[in-house]
Amino acid sequence: FDTANRDKFRPLYHHTPLYGWMNDANGLVYKDGEYHLYFQYNPYGSVWGNMHWGHSVSRDLVHWEHLPVALARDTMGHIFSGSSVVDVKNTAGYGEGTVVSFYTSASDKNGQIECMAYSRDNGRTFTKYGKNPVLTPFDGLKDFRDPKVFWYEPEQKWVMIVSADKEMRFFSSKDLKDWTYMSAFGNGYGVQPSQFECPDMVQLPVGGDENNKKWALIVNINPGCLFGGSATQYFVGDFDGTNFVCDTKPEVVKWMDWGKDHYATVCFSNTGDRVIAVPWMSNWQYANIIPTQQYRSANALPRELTMYSEGKDVCLAVNPVKxxxxxxxxxxxxxxxxxxxxxxxxxxxxxxxxxxxxxxxxxxxxxxxxxxxxxxxxxxxxxxxxxxxxxxxxxxxxxxxxxxxxxxxxxxxxxxxxxxxxxxxxxxxxxxxxxxxxxxxxxxxxxxxxxxxxxxxxxxxxxxxxxxxxxxxxxxxxxxxxxxxxxxxxxxxxxxxxxxxx
Ligand code: FRU
Missing domain, CATH: 2.60.120.560 (Exo-inulinase; domain 1)
Incomplete structure (x- = not known):
């Protein structure tokens, strides 16, 4: 299969799939010196469909090696967006340091349900959990997807955020398998989309002050961009392990990017003090018809997120990684x-x-x-x-x-x-x-x-x-x-x- 580049618009230093279609970055995780970039992937054509998790890996966020598909579509449906963690304390029982990934299985038959898979070979190959799904919507919501999982140190527990139509729902778990509903946030806040997608939440020191940390709840909306189509907004506030409380009034809107091609932005897990985000560089209004053929869509440059305050307002600063x-x-x-x-x-x-x-x-x-x-x-x-x-x-x-x-x-x-x-x-x-x-x-x-x-x-x-x-x-x-x-x-x-x- 010849994968030499045939597109004159293929970026020189931005990540693209060798061939086929790509949307959201998925399951971003850093482990043993490698950044794993999984992504929504159609290996059968350069338009959206047949969703798999494609896989690329990098040691420096600049040079990417293309690896085989990590999670292939199965009888439960498409493999939609999600996240990965490193299970340092072996809470799930697959061994210390196992990469555990969460994704949405999406099909007409089962709707959108959250599933798990784990990898014991540094994210190369995955075994899907035999008792999937690990989470289904308690109220039968149609749009219930893009699970983001992170470790909440003060309570030694995992937190999962799922975009659930007009809100984000928060769940907790001790073993990555049993999930309990905790709270919801989003209804009435910021620009109200037809639905929220691809949430993430990170904690950062404000202006570098380790004694003053805030949480940024990042959420992608489509449509709702100031200029039409897809965009990424965020909310700054506090999280007590159960509830996210936003610092600002519901009508306040914070955009993470002011262009038109910045979507489904999520961050790497397991990067210590650094918060590194990867945006998908397109817009659902025209992503399927941009003038490339062999492949469609690139990721924008990986960006380092920090927090700064301006008066009482706390915002994210977004800079290309060093x-x-x-x-x-x-x-x-x-x-x-x-x-x-x-x-x-x-x-x-x-x-x-x-x-x-x-x-x-x-x-x-x-x-x-x-x-x-x-x-x-x-x-x-x-x-x-x-x-x-x-x-x-x-x-x-x-x-x-x-x-x-x-x-x-x-x-x-x-x-x-x-x-x-x-x-x-x-x-x-x-x-x-x-x-x-x-x-x-x-x-x-x-x-x-x-x-x-x-x-x-x-x-x-x-x-x-x-x-x-x-x-x-x-x-x-x-x-x-x-x-x-x-x-x-x-x-x-x-x-x-x-x-x-x-
Ligand atoms: C966002 C999104 C996600 C979904 C995926 C499907 O771009 O719609 O919500 O999981 O794409 O490819």
Whole structure:
């Protein structure tokens, strides 16, 4: 079977399946120096269907080795999303350090039920538990899936969070097999989706203060994204082993990413103090019709999550993992320059042999209504990224980014998202050809880290206060830049490009 790459948009340094369809990252777990990335996988075609857990493994979160399917679809149905733990204390009786995974079996006959499987060979092969399912919905809910299991140290017990339609339900267990209902959270909180999906919950010190830890309940919603389709929100609060209590009022919404291609984000278990999340880099509105063939969908860069406070508000900062620095192959530094109002400053060639994979780190001091740049290729295609100081927004506009026309066949717009775009004067042609925006602080100084690959642009602003992940399909790599400044000047005090390669 020839698995040499046949897609020009296949990313160079983002994880993709060799062939076939991928959605959510599943069962992320770190063990004995290896990061296991399982994922929703259709090995029989590059559209959604026949769900299995595919499997890749990495020692550095950057280089991925492809392994055989870990969990294959069976007579109980699809193998939907879920999580893995390392059973350090042998609570389930399969041996110390066994990897135990939880997934949803989904079928018309049985509905959505939670099942377990365990691996004694470091996550390579799994045995499905003979008495599956371990959990079924007590009220016959249709949408009851994506079990996230973690160890709750103070009570020496396991906790499972299941997305149960309009809420997340919390269960506990001593042996990973018998689960008892504890509580629910979510109804009426944040942006209310048609249903919650793929929950996760992590505890982090606020601003690095080990005496002040908070929990972030991450939950994915579809639809409900500000720009249409799928997105990831989170709630910050406390967890006493039974109940999650949110710090903020129900109407407060916190987005983990302000792009349109960030979904089903969950974190690795067993990583000690680090919290590392992997988002699926697509949107259910058009994931099945993006212009690739051999495979569909990539994962966004693994991100390290930390917590910081802003006044009384506690938020997640989202930054690319430091391991990605190892991708830097060539450096190009441009000495500081000023873009005068109404003028442009261009960088004609970023790299001589640009294969479309690079990072740019910028620091700027903007005293303008709008400071930005176009990332362009030789075909007149470009991504427009700008700080709209006047309206307090960071914007990424992909209307002219390359192939966008498949967006016309996307799953129909939701009225709310459409109204939102109109209200916020978002440049908007259809569900793919649009601009996304994030709030921008009033500070005049900003730092941007931008990662470009064959089919994506990811922005991390001001130390991760904003992350923005968007797909783009340029017909040739972007290789020049044109900075501009409107109604005021922009000083670019640092401007470094790195050509990236594995
Ligand atoms: C989220 C999701 C999950 C489900 C899986 C099925 O993208 O809908 O809720 O388990 O995908 O592939």
């Amino acid at each position: 391991e990605l620095d190892a991708l830097r192959k060539e450096t190009k530094e441009i000495p500081a320059f000023t873009v005068e109002s109404g003028k442009e400053f261009t960088v004609d060639t970023l790299f001589a042999a640009n294969d479309g994979a690079f990072e740019m780190d910028l620091e700027l001091a903007a005293d303008a209504d709008c400071s930005g740049f176009k990332l362009m290729n030789g075909r007149g295609e470009y991504v427009d990224i700008y700080l709209d100081g006047k309206n307090g927004k960071l914007v990424m506009d992909r209307v002219h980014s390359g192939i966008v026309d498949f967006g016309k066949n996307a799953i129909p717009h939701e009225k709310e998202a459409h109204d939102n775009r109109v209200k916020n004067s978002i440049n908007y042609v259809d569900d793919f050809a649009l601009a996304t925006w994030a709030p921008l602080s009033k500070d005049k100084q900003h730092k941007l880290r931008i990662f470009v690959d064959k089919c994506s642009v990811e922005i991390f602003l001001d130390g991760g206060k904003v992350a923005m992940t968007n797909l783009v399909f340029p017909n040739e790599p972007y290789n020049s830049l044109s900075f501009y400044s409107r109604n005021g000047s922009t000083k670019v005090t640092a401007c470094t490009f790195y050509k990236l390669g594995l």
